[in-house]
Amino acid sequence: MELFSEIYGCYYQVLxxxxxxxxxxxxxxxxxxxDEIKSKAFAESIITIPDRLESGSWGILQKKDGGYANGLDGEIKTPxxxxxxxxLKTIILDPKISLFLDDSEINELKLLLKDAEPIWRKESIRYIDRFEMGDSFEDEAYRANFRMLLKACKEKKVVKIEYKSKKGESKIRAYLPGKIEYSEKNDRMRLYALKHFNGNSKKDVDYDILNLQNVVSVELSDDQVTEEAKKIDIxxxxERxxxxxxxxxxxxxxxxxMERAMLHFANYAKNTTxxxxxxxxxxxxYNKRDETELLIEVMSFGPLIRVxxxxxxxxxxxxxxxxxxxLW
Structure with a gap:
C-alpha cells in the first residue's frame, strides 16, 4: 500500500x-x-520539498544557470x-461513485475491472468514530438533487431548494450554491449556499449549510444572478x-x-509551521458553528496534540x- 500511495500520490505527481x-x-x-508545489501539493509541502530538491539529497535535479535541469533520463511516466x-475497483464499489457516474458507466467499468480484486470492501471496515446513518448516495432522488446542485455551483445558477428541517418542517428558498463538501466523520454531503446574494453590498451576503440528505427537491429558478454576485467567492x-x-x-x-492530523483537519483552513x-x-x-465538531476531532488525538x-x-x-x- 505504501508503494501505491507514493507512486500515485500527491508528492510523486508534483515531482x-x-x-x-x-x-x-x-x-x-x-x-x-x-509554483508547481503550491498548485499541486499540500500547503505544508512548501516546508520540505524545496529544501530536499536544492540540497541534492534526492539526486533528481542538477543545478544549471541559476536554476535546475532534469537529472534523470527522459520524461517520467506512471504505469x-x-x-x-x-x-479503481474499490472506488467503483463505493456508493458515492453513483453521484458522478450513471449506472451504465458504472457497469461498464465493473466489466473492464472484473478480474481485479478491490483493496477493501465497504463491509470489511467497521468505523468507530463516525455516525452510522450516512447519506443515501444511491437513491435516485438524492443523485438527481446532487447533480443539479453541482451543476448550479459550476454555472452560477440560482436554484429553489425544498429543505426539511430537523423538526420535519419543509421550507422552499432560493439559493446560489457555492460548494458541496463531504464530511468523512458524518458520511454526509453538505451544501454551502449563498443567500441575499443580489444585494447592493457584500456585507449583506450570508450563507446556509444544508445537509443534502434533508433536501427534498431542487429546481432551477427564474431568478437572475447579477455579474457582481457571480464574482462572490463562497x-x-x-472566512468572514x-x-x-x-x-x-x-x-x-x-x-x-502529523500526517494523520493533516488528513483529519483537511476541511479546515489552516497554517502549519x-x-x-x-x-x-x-x-x-473555524466557524463558531463548527466549534463542537472541532473540539471532538482535536480530543481524538489524545496527548499527541496540545491546545x-x-x-x-x-x-x-x-x-x-x-x-x-x-464519568470515570
Missing part, C-alpha cells in the same frame, strides 16, 4: 511534473518549482499497475464568519500524528475534559 517540465524546457527555475486497478464569505482567533495546536509527531524536528504548530481557522489557544476554545476543551473525567 514528476517538476522533472518533466525541466526535461521539456531543458531548465526549471526556483520560482517555477515553488497502470495491478494495485491501481484494484484501487470561501471569502465563510471565522472566529477572530484560530485554534492554536502543537502536534507531537509520534505514531504518524515546523517548530523543531518533532513538533509542528498548526493554526486552524495552546485561543482562550475560548481552550476553556471549552477543559470543561469537556472535566465532564469526561467525572
Amino acid at each position: 514528476r511534473s517538476i522533472l518533466n517540465t525541466a526535461y521539456r524546457n531543458g531548465f526549471i527555475s526556483k520560482a517555477e518549482i515553488l 497502470i499497475s495491478s494495485l491501481l486497478k484494484a484501487y 470561501n471569502e464569505i465563510i 464568519s471565522y472566529c477572530k482567533e484560530p485554534v492554536r495546536i502543537l502536534i507531537r509527531n509520534e505514531r504518524n500524528a 515546523k517548530i523543531d524536528d518533532n513538533t509542528y504548530e498548526c493554526l486552524i481557522k 495552546t489557544g485561543n482562550e475560548c476554545f481552550l476553556a471549552q476543551l477543559k470543561e469537556r475534559l472535566a465532564k469526561q473525567k467525572l
Whole structure:
C-alpha cells in the first residue's frame, strides 16, 4: 500500500511534473518549482520539498544557470499497475461513485475491472468514530438533487431548494450554491449556499449549510444572478464568519500524528509551521458553528496534540475534559 500511495500520490505527481517540465524546457527555475508545489501539493509541502530538491539529497535535479535541469533520463511516466486497478475497483464499489457516474458507466467499468480484486470492501471496515446513518448516495432522488446542485455551483445558477428541517418542517428558498463538501466523520454531503446574494453590498451576503440528505427537491429558478454576485467567492464569505482567533495546536509527531492530523483537519483552513524536528504548530481557522465538531476531532488525538489557544476554545476543551473525567 505504501508503494501505491507514493507512486500515485500527491508528492510523486508534483515531482514528476517538476522533472518533466525541466526535461521539456531543458531548465526549471526556483520560482517555477515553488509554483508547481503550491498548485499541486499540500500547503505544508512548501516546508520540505524545496529544501530536499536544492540540497541534492534526492539526486533528481542538477543545478544549471541559476536554476535546475532534469537529472534523470527522459520524461517520467506512471504505469497502470495491478494495485491501481484494484484501487479503481474499490472506488467503483463505493456508493458515492453513483453521484458522478450513471449506472451504465458504472457497469461498464465493473466489466473492464472484473478480474481485479478491490483493496477493501465497504463491509470489511467497521468505523468507530463516525455516525452510522450516512447519506443515501444511491437513491435516485438524492443523485438527481446532487447533480443539479453541482451543476448550479459550476454555472452560477440560482436554484429553489425544498429543505426539511430537523423538526420535519419543509421550507422552499432560493439559493446560489457555492460548494458541496463531504464530511468523512458524518458520511454526509453538505451544501454551502449563498443567500441575499443580489444585494447592493457584500456585507449583506450570508450563507446556509444544508445537509443534502434533508433536501427534498431542487429546481432551477427564474431568478437572475447579477455579474457582481457571480464574482462572490463562497470561501471569502465563510472566512468572514471565522472566529477572530484560530485554534492554536502543537502536534507531537509520534505514531504518524502529523500526517494523520493533516488528513483529519483537511476541511479546515489552516497554517502549519515546523517548530523543531518533532513538533509542528498548526493554526486552524473555524466557524463558531463548527466549534463542537472541532473540539471532538482535536480530543481524538489524545496527548499527541496540545491546545495552546485561543482562550475560548481552550476553556471549552477543559470543561469537556472535566465532564469526561467525572464519568470515570
